[in-house]
Amino acid sequence: xxxxxxxxxxxxxxxxxxxxxxxxxxxxxxxxxxxxxxxxxxxxxxxxxxxxxxxxxxxxxxxxxxxxxxxxxxxxxxxxxxxxxxxxxxxxxxxxxxxxxxxxxxxxxxxxxxxxxxxxxxxxxxxxxxxxxxxxxxxxxxxxxxxxxxxxxxxxxxxxxxxxxxxxxxxxxxxxxxxxxxxxxxxxxxxxxxxxxxxxxxxxxxxxxxxxxxxxxxxxxxxxxxxxxxxxxxxxxxxxxxxxxxxxxxxxxxxxxxxxxxxxxxxxxxxxxxx
Amino acid sequence: xxxxxxxxxxxxxxxxxxxxxxxxxxxxxxxxxxxxxxxxxxxxxxxxxxxxxxxxxxxxxxxxxxxxxxxxxxxxxxxxxxxxxxxxxxxxxxxxxxxxxxxxxxxxxxxxxxxxxxxxxxxxxxxxxxxxxxxxxxxxxxxxxxxxxxxxxxxxxxxxxxxxxxxxxxxxxxxxxxxxxxxxxxxxxxxxxxxxxxxxxxxxxxxxxxxxxxxxxxxxxxxxxxxxxxxxxxxxxxxxxxxxxxxxxxxxxxxxxxxxxxxxxxxxxxxxxxxxxxxxxxx
Numbered sequence: 001x002x003x004x005x006x007x008x009x010x011x012x013x014x015x016x017x018x019x020x021x022x023x024x025x026x027x028x029x030x031x032x033x034x035x036x037x038x039x040x041x042x043x044x045x046x047x048x049x050x051x052x053x054x055x056x057x058x059x060x061x062x063x064x065x066x067x068x069x070x071x072x073x074x075x076x077x078x079x080x081x082x083x084x085x086x087x088x089x090x091x092x093x094x095x096x097x098x099x100x101x102x103x104x105x106x107x108x109x110x111x112x113x114x115x116x117x118x119x120x121x122x123x124x125x126x127x128x129x130x131x132x133x134x135x136x137x138x139x140x141x142x143x144x145x146x147x148x149x150x151x152x153x154x155x156x157x158x159x160x161x162x163x164x165x166x167x168x169x170x171x172x173x174x175x176x177x178x179x180x181x182x183x184x185x186x187x188x189x190x191x192x193x194x195x196x197x198x199x200x201x202x203x204x205x206x207x208x209x210x211x212x213x214x215x216x217x218x219x220x221x222x223x224x225x226x227x228x229x230x231x232x233x234x235x236x237x238x239x240x241x242x243x244x245x246x247x248x249x250x251x252x253x254x255x256x257x258x259x260x261x262x263x264x265x266x267x268x269x270x271x272x273x274x275x
Numbered sequence: 276x277x278x279x280x281x282x283x284x285x286x287x288x289x290x291x292x293x294x295x296x297x298x299x300x301x302x303x304x305x306x307x308x309x310x311x312x313x314x315x316x317x318x319x320x321x322x323x324x325x326x327x328x329x330x331x332x333x334x335x336x337x338x339x340x341x342x343x344x345x346x347x348x349x350x351x352x353x354x355x356x357x358x359x360x361x362x363x364x365x366x367x368x369x370x371x372x373x374x375x376x377x378x379x380x381x382x383x384x385x386x387x388x389x390x391x392x393x394x395x396x397x398x399x400x401x402x403x404x405x406x407x408x409x410x411x412x413x414x415x416x417x418x419x420x421x422x423x424x425x426x427x428x429x430x431x432x433x434x435x436x437x438x439x440x441x442x443x444x445x446x447x448x449x450x451x452x453x454x455x456x457x458x459x460x461x462x463x464x465x466x467x468x469x470x471x472x473x474x475x476x477x478x479x480x481x482x483x484x485x486x487x488x489x490x491x492x493x494x495x496x497x498x499x500x501x502x503x504x505x506x507x508x509x510x511x512x513x514x515x516x517x518x519x520x521x522x523x524x525x526x527x528x529x530x531x532x533x534x535x536x537x538x539x540x541x542x543x544x545x546x547x548x549x550x551x552x553x554x555x556x557x558x
Contacts, residue, residue, distance in 0.1 A: 083439055102445030103444060103445050106443075106444070107439065107440055107444075109437065109439045113439065114437060115310070115436075118310055118436050119310065119491055119495070120436055124492060124493070125436070127429070128432070128433040128441070131429050131441070131446070132444040132446065136426070136427070136430070137426050164491040180440075
């Protein structure tokens with residue numbers, strides 16, 4: 001999608017009239033359950049991939065992370081989980097470093113990062129969500145198997161249980177990963193570009209379950225590839241282009257000025273390169 | 276009779292034991308190398324055993340220990356060059372293993388002038404010449420390797436399939452990676468006498484790859500691969516005994532033959548199977 005195409009639409013059309021301000025009222029009650037990112041800076045080789053990013057996410061919110069290609073969206077979530085080192089900054093969840101409570105997080109990487117020819121079945125992959133809870137040297141317990149089966153049922157993939165993962169469509173693979181994250185019984189869910197190459201049914205399942213998780217008080221953070229109509233599903237938007245451009249609800253974030261800073265600046269940058 | 280006759284000799288019993296053990300652990304550890312696309316690391320580590328082996332021999336230490344240390348050292352050095360410099364991993368492997376290999380051949384050539392030690396036995400294996408203590412060392416190594424794989428199976432499966440996802444749940448993935456390197460080093464040390472350091476790659480990768488064409492899950496790949504590995508090393512051993520062939524190459528030729536059969540006739544993805552299915556709708 002042309003990143004500038006968004007600018008040609010009236011901004012108001014992106015702001016759903018059904019926007020609920022409930023996110024803020026929850027925030028007042030459960031401020032301790034939030035994720036607080038403070039001055040996060042990440043270098044990738046010699047390039048600053050993320051500059052001094054700070055924001056707060058309340059529990060019970062569905063967060064969309066947006067920005068142009070190379071904006072550092074994946075870098076942000078990886079740095080939050082300690083998968084890549086950060087130069088400065090901290091990430092707290094319930095006032096404690098998030099990396100010290102990773103057993104409470106579920107992370108689903110981009111589908112393209114996975115070798116789908118791996119010798120594993122759908123059931124093997126969903127059970128991976130129970131590895132941490134089972135502990136070392138233990139087999140999967142009956143309750144772990146039940147939780148995994150329920151997760152698979154919830155995403156509508158139970159009948160594919162014994163299929164090799166490589167035989168599934170992209171959307172089905174994404175739903176299996178969603179089931180794995182559900183089986184983890186986490187409190188913080190992070191998905192990196194889950195909508196790339198998936199069918200409409202999978203997109204509906206993903207948004208339905210994201211909403212259920214948010215309603216259960218979980219934090220769900222979703223890195224997004226493009227600014228489609230799906231943007232209306234999110235309670236909280238984070239707009240990124242190496243710097244944090246904006247963080248807040250749709251009315252706060254989707255302003256012409258912010259969009260120009262996120263997407264227009266990128267285009268100007270290329271113009272300068274040519275000149 | 277044909278199969279039992281050689282077993283009246285002690286050396287044949289010992290070789291048979293080593294053939295079974297090596298067939299199993301190579302297939303199991305090789306399955307990890309295959310799914311992680313690190314086949315060449317197995318090759319690099321095995322070539323790097325030689326200098327450690329020679330130095331241990333000179334010092335009068337157990338040569339298995341010396342070889343193991345050199346194997347681990349080479350993996351560490353490859354990782355170090357790869358992370359601390361712009362050199363890519365495959366180049367780092369090539370640099371390190373050829374350097375180690377050259378040093379090893381030099382040292383063994385010097386040593387074998389005055390001692391009863393044959394470079395060829397380490398390069399190409401000599402399964403019919405294993406001693407009682409070598410059988411013992413091989414069995415100890417196999418016990419360690421198999422115990423580690425059984426105890427950490429679900430963690431290693433998660434890690435190999437999705438390193439990022441498993442790291443994000445707080446699993447110590449750097450230790451898993453180091454642990455897998457150690458398992459590879461142990462396995463090639465144990466297989467050195469059977470197939471030699473140059474051909475051990477075949478026993479690591481080929482049974483696992485053949486099994487991968489036949490069954491869908493990692494533990495099944497390991498089990499079927501072990502079966503293929505054991506069958507190949509035993510038949511290679513008999514070929515070596517009856518036809519006076521070098522044992523390592525005989526084993527490798529059998530296992531390669533089985534792989535090609537799997538490639539052609541696998542029920543799910545065999546080349547000939549697919550060809551037959553393509554013809555069916557017309558018939």
